[in-house]
Amino acid sequence: MKIHSVAEVTGYLRELLEVDSMLADLWISGEVSNLSESTAGHLYFTLKDEASQLRCVLFHRARLALTLENGMAAVAHGRISIYEVSGALQFYVDVVQPEGMGILHLEFERLKVKLAEEGLFEPARKRALPPFPRRIGVVTSPDSAALHDIINIISRRYPLVELVIAPTPVQGDGAATGIVQAFNTINDTEGIDLVILARGGGSLEELWAFNDEKVARAIYASRVPVISGVGHDTDFTIADFVADKRAPTPSAAAELAVPHRAELEARLQYHSKALVAALSRGFEQYRQRIDELTRIASTHLGNLLTISREKLRGRELKLGSLSPLATLERGYALVQHSATGEVISRIDQVHRGDAIEVKVSDGQFKSRVTGSKKGLQAWMNSFPSKKR
Amino acid sequence: MDEQLSFEEALNRLEKITQTLEGGGLRLEEAIALFEDGIRLAKICNEQLNSAELKISQIQTPLEQGLESKDESP
Structure with a gap:
């Protein structure tokens, strides 16, 4: 027989506990007591019932909006392990809810919080839908009313697309796996630019595949934008939170997926x-x-x-x-020898007794030279002072 | 070439042409050429809208391997 150290034993116990899948992921209900808060903000409490009690720790990073109080009937989710320092068996809680909710609701809330913290619902991460998709992948059950509605609406609104149907069961065992595989197949298919994930209305149990973590991650990992159209108006699934666009019903998803023919015709008319x-x-x-x-x-x-x-x-x-006429008009005259017609412009051309002809503006008259005198001065002196 | 224009491409080009024409400042021949282009594109769009028929195909997912893949084109 070997003697073990305390650390060996607690370490071994911890390993044993942590390989057990049931203890790694479980819900426990009980009454909250011995509630205390560490300076680091971690919550320590005990969950107890009539017969037993269990130490619980809720680390600061995992805390919820819910305020815990002593005496509160609560349901907590987490994993069981051993805190080796004190050797105490502990329930490491990540979610606490007040008692009274069904297990599916609890699981839904837990997954919602977890994926939200991981950023799967981030609005900034939502992708815009293509305004004119060409190939639309439809992840749904073949021969379902949901698929029928989608085909009807798209062929009426915008028949310029191809619908590529990726068939999968949408409820019961294997639905979640089927949806994940349908997404994988669509991601490997050329030319698909939009995916519709659809299922008609149903109970929380019937819609459960759409609250599966695997499905949520498949939507998140989709190569192209995803529109979810699951259930009726009031049903919200985890798939709706992860999808790039949430439609209240399969029909509404089809309407969001394609442009409306009437609107396109109006646009064309406007442009013409x-x-x-x-x-x-x-x-x-x-x-x-x-x-x-x-x-x-x-x-x-x-x-x-x-x-x-x-x-x-x-x-x-x-x-x-x-013109000479104008000159004559102004009182000048043209003088010529009567005999030769020679125009007289110099005094040497005439002698006493010569016969001359004088032309004025409106006629002519004969005359005879009776005397002459050379020199400009004589001419100037004889010039009549300017008058008409 | 125009036969291969998708509805989206044709509509986008049509919208651009309308904008250009409305902007003005074009030579008359340019304006007329654009106008003719635009009318042709509008016709392509209308024809596509009126003549298109929804195509439907089904791909095999591993889970549905047993199911026969069928083409449901109407």
Whole structure:
């Protein structure tokens, strides 16, 4: 016989306890007593009934909103092990609920808290649904009313898609595994851009597969966004919390999955009208521009004409002033020898007694030279002072 | 090429064209060409909406291996 150390024995007991799967994951009900809180925020208490009691510890990180009180009838979830330092058998609690809830509710609440803490429900992690999906995976029971509804709604709303049905049982043993495998198959299928997970309404027991941790993780791990449409309006499952989008029913999930045909037709109509309107507006702008240009051009042309006319008049005037007639008009005269017609512009050309002809603006007369005198001064002096 | 346009692509292009046309500032030939493109795209979309039929297929999941895979296309 060997003599063991205390540590050897408590260590061995701990191993024994921790390999037992029942003790690793169990619910225990009892009355809370000896409640105390450590400075680190851990809660120590005892769960007891008429016959027995069990030491419990609830670590700070696992604590819930629920306030524990001595005397409270409670149900706790956790694992049994030995605290080797004191050699005490302890129940390591992760969830405590008040007594009175069914075990499924308790399990539901426990898993909800656990997955929430892990971040599986994070709003920031929810993916946007594709606005125009092409291949939609449907994880549901074949020949179910849920599938029938989905097919009906999508073929009416937006028949441009392909539904890829991944059949699985959705209740009873094997449903959770089936759903997980359906997700795996869909993840391996090319071109699927959205998944609908659906099941019609049922009791909490019937919907239980959708509260399974494996299913929750399969939804979370899906390659493409997932819409859950499980049960009726009021049923909430863990699957609903993990899904990228929760629909209250399978039909509602189908409606969320695809755009509405009527809305698309309205959009197309809007665009067709907008195109015509924009083009006519374009034409209208061109028309206005043409009008404007025409107006500008004709104004310029008018100006040009006016300018030309004035220029022309200027020319006429100038021409007029160069003509000898205008000179005669101003009182000058043209003098010629009567005999030769030679124009007399110098005094040396005439002698006393010469016959000359004098032309004025409106006629001519004959005359005779009676005397002459050379020199400009003489001419200037004889010039009549300017008058007409 | 247009035959392969998906509804989404056609609709997106149509929306872009409408925007461009409404923005104005185009040469007349450009505006007319865009207009024609837009009308054609709207037609493609409408035809797709009106002629499409929902396709349904079923994939085998390990659990359903015993079940025969069937194509339920209407």
